[in-house]
Amino acid sequence: MFLRWILWLFFIMEELQARHRKEQRDLQSKITQKKRSATKKTRKGVNDECANLERELKERQEQELSEVNGETHTNGVTASETDEAAEESETVEIDGKGTSGTEKSTKNFPIPASTEASQDPDSALPTRKPNRAKARLARRAAEQDALIAQAAQEAANLPDLREQERAQMLGEFQKRGLREKEIRADGHCLYSAVADQMEQLGLGLKPTIAHKAVEGADPNKISLPGYKAVRAAAAEYIVQNADDFAPFLEEPLDQYVHKVKETGEWGGQLELMALAKTYGVEINVLQGGGRVEKIEPKAKIEDNGKKIWLAYYRHGFGLGEHYNSLRKAP
Structure with a gap:
């Protein structure tokens, strides 16, 4: 249990x-x-x-x-602290003084007959009751510490998904004669990986992106990062083939396309489909366990080198899913 x-x-x-x-x-x-x-x-x-x-x-x-x-906060104070304060307020201090410092009547605390007969004046004072609230809090803290320790012990025995995935991927790289080019995990990883693959194959990127002229610069020599061209290519294809993509979107097409083209929104299956058809290449996505997801262009291609390889990680990177570029090992 x-x-x-x-x-x-x-x-x-x-x-x-x-x-x-x-x-x-x-x-x-x-x-x-x-x-x-x-x-x-x-x-x-x-x-x-x-x-x-x-x-x-x-x-x-x-x-x-x-x-x-289990540390619910209420206005900056944890629930455990609130409970402690409430329980402290319920504890009656039987020392002849109230919380305001004014002396209270002790007639509600009758002194036993044995005490009355005592010759020691100090023995006539009522005995202070144990603080039950603090005892309960200490017991709860001990139980929580025990649960945390047991949870940590059992969590340590759970499989390390990141290490497992990495070991599987390295085995697949060796088996397939591939080496990995790590791509920066900045939200553009899919597009940067595709740009790297296209550059390695000498296929070039499209389209030519319109941009603001830089004063004094040759417009023919102004270049943008490869991932920007790939983003623009994916966005352009989705717009031109809206009927194929709209049923899979959870937001209006124009908003989705804006995210693809202009922001750091992560790409996925839909963008891979658009890029495969735009560039006329077969995109192979290698995953942990050796599974390869193939995204083919409009027409099935022959083995003419127009295939690109990406590595897809679910657990290997801090922000979540990630793509790297895969090249042929020397």
Whole structure:
């Protein structure tokens, strides 16, 4: 029974941490967009706003984690502290003094006959009762410490998903004659990995992206990061084939396309489909356990080198799902 509770708590924490990572990614995309659109006059205000957003998200996430751990917060005070204060207020101090410091009548605390007969004047004073509230709090704290220790022991015996996935991927790389090019985990990893693969195959990127002219610069020599071109290519294909994508979206098409093209929103299956068809390449996504997800272009291609390989991780990186580029081993 206890193990079932521990596993339930473990999965609740996994889901909460996954949601926190997504909220962090979404906030990072939002902050990036705000800072890019800021002017010299508004930059300080935008920076302050972004700092407040990050602080509020951090505080809320810390509070949610505390609640899962049994430390519910109420106006900055934990529930255990509130209970302690309440129980302390219920404890009667039998010392002849009230809480206000005024002397109270002791007629409600009759002195036993044996005490009355005592020659020692101190023995006539009532005996102080044990503080039951503190005893209960100490007992609860001890029980919670024991549960935490047992949970930590059982959690230590759970499989390390990150290490397992990494070992599986390394085995697959060796088996298939591939080596890994690590891509920065910044929200653009899928697009950066595809750009790296296209560059390795000498296939080039499209489309030519319209951009603001830089004063005094040759417009023919202005270049953008590869991931921007790949993002634009995916967004353009989705717009041109809206009927194929709209049924799978949970938001209006224009908002979705804006995220693909202009923000740090992470890419997935839909974007891979759009890129395979745009560039006319077969995209092979290698996952832990040796599974390969193939996304083919409009027409099945022959083995002419127009295949690209990506490594897909579920557990290997701090912010969650991640793509790396795979090249042929020398």
